[in-house]
Structure formats: structure tokens, C-alpha cells
Amino acid sequence: xxxxxxxxxxxEIANLLELKGANPxxxxxxxxxxxxxxxxxxxxxxxxxxxxxxxxxGIGDDLAEKITILATKxxxxxxxxxxxxxxxxxxKLIQVHGLGPKKVKAIYQKLKVETIEELKKACKAxxxxxxxxxxxxxxxxxxxxxxxxxxxxxxHLWWRAWEEAEPxxxxxxxxxxxxxxxxxxxxxxxxxxxxxxxLLASSSEPEKVMEWFTSQPFVAKVLAKGATKSSVKLKEGMxxxxxxxxxxxxxxxLCYFTGSKEHNIRIRNRSLKKGWxxxxxxxxxxxGKRPAFAKKNATETDIYEALGLPYIPPEIREDYGExxxxxxxxxxxxxxxxxIRGTFHNHTTASDGRNTLKEMVAAAEKMEWEYLGISxxxxxxxxxxxxxEKRLLEQIEEIKKLxxxxxxxxxxxxxxECDILSNGKLDFPDDLLxxxxxxxxxxxxxxxxDEKTMTKxxxxxxxxxxxxxxxxxxxxxxxxREGYKVNVDKIIDACIANKKIxxxxxxxxxxxxxxxxxxxxxxxxxxxxxxxDAHAVYSHEFYRCGVNVARKGWLEKQDVLNTRSLKEIxxxxx
Numbered sequence: 001x002x003x004x005x006x007x008x009x010x011x012e013i014a015n016l017l018e019l020k021g022a023n024p025x026x027x028x029x030x031x032x033x034x035x036x037x038x039x040x041x042x043x044x045x046x047x048x049x050x051x052x053x054x055x056x057x058g059i060g061d062d063l064a065e066k067i068t069i070l071a072t073k074x075x076x077x078x079x080x081x082x083x084x085x086x087x088x089x090x091x092k093l094i095q096v097h098g099l100g101p102k103k104v105k106a107i108y109q110k111l112k113v114e115t116i117e118e119l120k121k122a123c124k125a126x127x128x129x130x131x132x133x134x135x136x137x138x139x140x141x142x143x144x145x146x147x148x149x150x151x152x153x154x155x156h157l158w159w160r161a162w163e164e165a166e167p168x169x170x171x172x173x174x175x176x177x178x179x180x181x182x183x184x185x186x187x188x189x190x191x192x193x194x195x196x197x198x199l200l201a202s203s204s205e206p207e208k209v210m211e212w213f214t215s216q217p218f219v220a221k222v223l224a225k226g227a228t229k230s231s232v233k234l235k236e237g238m239x240x241x242x243x244x245x246x247x248x249x250x251x252x253x254l255c256y257f258t259g260s261k262e263h264n265i266r267i268r269n270r271s272l273k274k275g276w277x278x279x280x281x282x283x284x285x286x287x288g289k290r291p292a293f294a295k296k297n298a299t300e301t302d303i304y305e306a307l308g309l310p311y312i313p314p315e316i317r318e319d320y321g322e323x324x325x326x327x328x329x330x331x332x333x334x335x336x337x338x339x340i341r342g343t344f345h346n347h348t349t350a351s352d353g354r355n356t357l358k359e360m361v362a363a364a365e366k367m368e369w370e371y372l373g374i375s376x377x378x379x380x381x382x383x384x385x386x387x388x389e390k391r392l393l394e395q396i397e398e399i400k401k402l403x404x405x406x407x408x409x410x411x412x413x414x415x416x417e418c419d420i421l422s423n424g425k426l427d428f429p430d431d432l433l434x435x436x437x438x439x440x441x442x443x444x445x446x447x448x449x450d451e452k453t454m455t456k457x458x459x460x461x462x463x464x465x466x467x468x469x470x471x472x473x474x475x476x477x478x479x480x481r482e483g484y485k486v487n488v489d490k491i492i493d494a495c496i497a498n499k500k501i502x503x504x505x506x507x508x509x510x511x512x513x514x515x516x517x518x519x520x521x522x523x524x525x526x527x528x529x530x531x532x533d534a535h536a537v538y539s540h541e542f543y544r545c546g547v548n549v550a551r552k553g554w555l556e557k558q559d560v561l562n563t564r565s566l567k568e569i570x571x572x573x574x
Contacts (some may be wrong), residue, residue: 001450003037003044003354005033006070009079010063016093018101019108033056037067039349039385044071065120089115097145097481098138106131120146152479153223155193156238162187168218175212179247184257190315192511192550193478196231197238198257206244213242216565249281251298256280262319263312270307270323278303315551320519324427334551339563340543344373344415345440345471345503345531351376352384354536357398363537366411370566374399375415375440378427381508384444389432392416396435411566413573414438417471422446424460426467428519433466437573440503440531442471443484451485458486459494468573469501469529471511480509488513492521501561502526504553506546507533518553529561 001009014030036056040047047053048071053064070076077186093104093116107113110131113122119142122128129139165183172181178201182188185198203209210230213224223231223239231241245253251461256264257280271278275286276293283293283306293306301311313334316322325331347353348360355363357374364372376395377386399414415438419427426433426441433439441461449457459469473491474483497500502513502521510533513521518528528547531538550560557563565574 001044001070001074003040006044006067007034007038008239009070009076010037010067013082013090015091016086019086019090019105021105029063032125033063035385038354039168039352048072048195053451055513057219069232087114092116093119096142096149099145103134106133107323116146116149119185126374130538148482155195155479156197157433157478157508158190158192158194158511158548159542160236161197161238164218164234164236164240164490168216169199172199172201172209174211175527177208178203180250182254182377184254185259188258188314189260189317190552192515192549196241198259199240199242200250200254201242201427202247202250203244203512204247209244210242221490235261245280248297251300251303252278253280255300255303257322258314260318263317263322266319266323267307267309270309274307276282285495313551315548316554318552320516321512332554332556335547335555335557335560335563337547337548338542339557339560340369340372340530342369342371342410342562342566342569343531343534343540343543344413344438344469344529344562345375345417345505346373346534346540347376347417348374350391351381351386354533357395357402360534360540361402361408361410361412363410363540364426369410369411371411371569373413373415373438375417375438377417378418380419380421380427381417381444386419386427389428392428392432393435413569415439415468417442418467419444420458422457422462426461426464430466436466439466440469440471441467443475447475447484449484451487454484455487455490457490462491462494462498462500467498467500467504470495471503472505472507472510472532472533473502476512477509483512488517492517492526493526496521496524496526503529503531504546505531505533505551506544506549507539508545509541511545511549513549515549515552518550518555522553522555522559527561528555528559531562 010030012036014027017030018027036058040056042052048068053059053067054061066078087108090104090108093099094101096116107119107128111122111127113119115353123139123143124438128142129136165187169181169183172178181199181201183198184200186194187197206228210227214225214230214232218234219232220235221233223233228244229241231238231239243253243257264551271283272286275288276283295302302312310331312322312326312331315334321329328349346360348357349355350357361372374395377384379386379388396414399412402408403412415436416428417440420441420443421427422445435478442460458470462470470491473488474486476483492502505512528550530543530550532542532544532546534540561572
């Protein structure tokens with residue numbers, strides 16, 4: 001087990017103990033231990049081998065022993081016994097947004113509710129509202145959260161789907177019986193979440209390919225198996241559909257199965273006006289019309305050209321004006337992943353990151369970036385080990401020394417993800433903020449404020465002279481929770497008026513500001529910065545999610561701050 005897995009178990013133990021009414025100090029001890037473990041810049045095996053676990057804040061001999069047992073034996077008797085003594089399913093109740101261990105305990109003790117389904121029935125019967133400390137509003141919120149959870153359970157994060165699809169696609173492409181293979185559907189269009197995973201291949205030996213596909217170790221269950229289409233369920237629960245077509249049909253099938261449905265309707269109608277019927281199999285002549293398009297092994301580019309249009313990138317095939325733009329030659333030259341030269345929203349072990357400053361820098365340098373901004377949390381984010389003023393000053397000095405040492409080719413910028421307090425003020429005094437190269441302002445608390453209050457709060461922060469960019473504009477966590485209520489259009493206008501940036505947060509759970517806002521915002525003059533919200537070295541790769549959002553939002557290279565050179569960035573930040 002690694003540190004993150006053990007920390008997750010420690011958090012679960014804390015929840016279980018709280019459900020059982022254990023001493024609050026004991027509960028807090030497990031939560032603190034989880035945080036200390038994650039914040040340590042040493043590897044777990046080294047902490048154990050060198051006997052350093054007890055030197056971490058909040059970890060005494062007892063917890064150090066439990067962590068060691070989990071790390072070495074992958075099983076902790078105390079934890080297993082605790083789980084067995086808790087009704088099955090009750091831990092899932094804690095995962096319902098808005099329900100913590102205290103509320104779950106009250107619901108269980110008073111109503112003997114143990115499952116999500118029982119909780120749903122109790123809400124519909126009005127039994128939750130009658131409990132002391134709950135009420136009708138809480139009951140409605142619980143029902144809404146359950147409904148959202150049911151929807152979330154059917155969707156998957158783009159990043160997770162891509163991780164599953166990429167190795168399967170790679171193997172398909174390497175098979176001698178496969179001519180071409182591509183990802184299709186919403187994954188290819190870069191949608192933030194997807195339902196099923198669609199793969200497409202061309203082959204003259206489809207049965208052989210299907211036999212391989214349905215017999216792989218990654219398959220948990222074969223849902224359907226046919227000569228040209230098969231569906232399997234992966235071990236992680238995702239459904240993957242593979243279709244095999246003739247090489248002559250591949251371009252048409254790829255266009256059709258990429259979608260979106262609305263885009264397909266538009267190009268089919270365009271085809272009919274030319275006297276052709278368009279399907280996944282090709283162009284066919286409509287009755288009494290001229291012969292069908294007959295180019296051999298047509299590509300998507302060929303198909304669009306036949307319809308009098310330039311090639312339309314998959315990401316913008318959403319019927320959001322792409323057909324009209326293509327007709328007049330106004331399609332954007334979309335930003336590419338290779339255009340990114342660095343990112344600014346990055347955390348280290350100084351706050352709640354999992355890697356040290358030097359580790360984060362070294363990893364960014366391997367990506368051949370020119371610069372990297374460090375923006376650990378500010379002091380009010382105590383749950384994220386936010387930096388005090390003293391610690392931030394020390395970090396600024398450390399970054400300066402690293403730059404001066406020339407140890408790394410990459411240039412470091414000293415920043416902060418500074419909390420926007422409930423009244424719109426920033427978490428650090430002005431004289432400290434002025435010493436930073438840049439400031440990301442973000443909301444992390446009081447998420448239930450009404451839309452008017454939240455909008456006013458964020459605009460006040462944006463108007464602060466030291467604010468550079470706004471982080472995760474709605475605070476949403478995809479497939480976990482909806483964002484807080486805020487007037488996004490007013491925030492966009494305020495950022496433009498004050499010459500501030502809005503980030504695209506590439507964390508797979510965020511991927512915001514949502515792509516549906518970006519085209520109009522760009523046309524108004526809003527500048528973007530694609531960030532990763534990286535909390536570990538592997539998170540640097542999340543910039544690809546951010547590029548997805550930017551492409552779906554019609555952004556070009558010049559619309560994004562961090563496509564600029566280091567020299568240009570230095571001038572901009574001055």
C-alpha cells in the first residue's frame with residue numbers, strides 16, 4: 001500500500017469511529033494522521049525503515065504501528081473488526097453529499113436506515129424532515145444528492161476513460177488484422193464525463209479481432225459478442241463497445257460514431273440537400289438523384305469536403321455554431337497540447353501536495369516546460385495545511401534561491417492560491433501579496449452562499465490589485481458535487497473589466513470554467529490560463545484535460561496565457 005491508500009483507510013477509520021460515538025479527540029487523531037502522512041515529503045518505505053513515522057505531526061506509537069502493519073501486511077485487524085461491527089452499506093451513506101458521520105449516525109439510530117435506497121424512501125415519506133436538526137430543506141437536499149449520485153454512477157471522468165481506452169487502442173492498432181483503429185464517441189470529443197467507451201476498428205478478419213477483445217484480462221464480463229460489434233464490462237465497471245467495419249466504411253463510421261447527435265443531424269441534412277443519404281456506411285444516392293459519392297477509403301476530411309465544408313475537429317462537433325463558422329471559413333485554429341509552456345496552479349508538500357517543491361520542478365522540467373508557478377494554499381485553508389505568512393515568505397525565498405542556483409533550466413514563479421474569504425477579502429495582507437509574482441484567488445469555504453452574495457464576493461476579490469487570475473470558478477467536483485451558485489457571466493465581465501484571467505482547471509474532477517462559456521468569453525476578450533491544480537508530479541499531465549476544455553471552447557493559442565514564452569510571461573506579470 002502507498003501513502004494515499006493508507007491515508008484513505010485512516011479517514012475511513014475516523015468515520016467509523018465517529019459513527020460509533022468515539023471520543024472526538026480519537027477521531028481527530030486519525031484524520032490528522034492521514035493528513036500528516038500525505039504531507040510528508042518522504043517515501044513511506046523510508047519513513048518506516050528509518051523509524052520516522054512518529055516524527056510526523058499527530059502520529060504516535062500506536063498509529064505508527066497501525067500504519068506499518070497496513071504497509072507491510074496490507075491488512076489491519078483493528079480496521080477489519082471495526083468494519084464488521086458496522087452495518088453494511090452505512091459507509092455509503094456518508095458519501096451522499098451533505099451527509100457526514102454525525103447525521104448518518106442520527107439517521108441510523110432513530111430510523112435504522114442502512115442503505116441509500118432506505119434513505120431515499122425515508123426522505124420521500126417525510127421521516128428525515130421530522131428528525132431533530134434536519135428539517136424539510138435538509139431532506140430535499142439529501143434527495144437531490146441521491147438523485148445526482150444515481151446520475152453520477154452512470155458516468156465516468158474523461159481522464160479515467162482515457163486511461164482505460166489508450167492501452168486497448170494501442171494494442172488494436174498493433175494487430176496485423178486491424179487496418180485502422182480510433183476512439184469515438186464523447187471521449188473523442190473531449191467531453192468532461194462519458195457514459196460508455198466507444199472504439200472503432202477496420203478489419204477484414206473481424207471475428208479474430210472480436211475473439212481477442214472479449215477474452216482479455218481487463219474484461220470482467222462479456223455483455224454481448226457478435227461478428228462486428230461486442231460489448232464488455234471492465235473490472236472498474238466501465239462498458240466498452242467495439243465496432244468493426246470494412247476499411248472502405250471506416251471514415252464514415254468514425255464520423256457517425258464520434259457524434260454529437262446534433263452535429264450528425266446537421267451534416268445529414270446538408271447531405272440530403274446535395275442528393276445523398278449519409279450514414280455510418282457511406283453516401284448513397286437518394287431516389288432520382290445523382291450517383292453517390294464514391295471516393296475509395298474516404299477519410300473524415302474527404303466527407304466534410306464533399307459536403308462543401310473544411311474538416312471540423314471532433315471537440316467542437318456539438319452544434320454550437322461550428323457548421324455556420326465552417327461555411328464562411330471562420331473555424332478556429334484550436335490550441336494544441338504542445339502549445340503549453342508551463343502552468344501556474346501547483347501545490348507542494350508545503351500545503352496539501354504529495355511531492356516536494358524540488359520534485360514538482362524536476363518533473364515539470366522533464367516535460368520540457370519553460371516555467372512553473374507554485375501556488376500553495378493560504379492560511380485559512382487549514383484543512384489543506386495552508387501556509388502562514390511566515391511560511392509563505394520562506395517559500396518565496398526558497399524559490400528565489402532555486403532560480404539563482406541555476407540547478408534547473410525551468411524558471412520558477414512564486415505565487416499563492418489565496419482564499420477568497422466569505423466577505424470577498426483576500427487571505428493575506430496587501431504587503432505580502434505584493435511580494436508574489438502572481439496570485440490565484442479561489443473560493444474554498446462558505447460554499448452555500450446564495451448566488452448574489454457569492455457573485456459579489458468573487459467580484460470583490462477580482463477587483464483586488466494583486467489578484468492575477470480566478471481559480472476553479474464554481475468549485476464543482478465532477479461526479480461528486482455540483483458547483484456553488486454564482487453568476488458566471490457577471491464574473492466573466494468583471495475579469496475582463498479588471499484585466500484578470502480565468503483559469504481552465506485541468507484537474508479531471510474540475511475541468512472548469514466549463515467549455516460552454518468559453519467561446520463567448522473569448523470573443524469578449526477574456527484571457528485564459530490552462531492549469532492543472534497539480535498536487536503530485538503525475539498531476540502535471542492533467543494539462544491535457546485543460547487543453548480539451550480549451551479546444552471545446554474554441555480557444556486558439558493566442559487566447560491562452562501559458563502558451564507564451566518565458567520572456568513574454570515575465571513582461572506580462574510585471
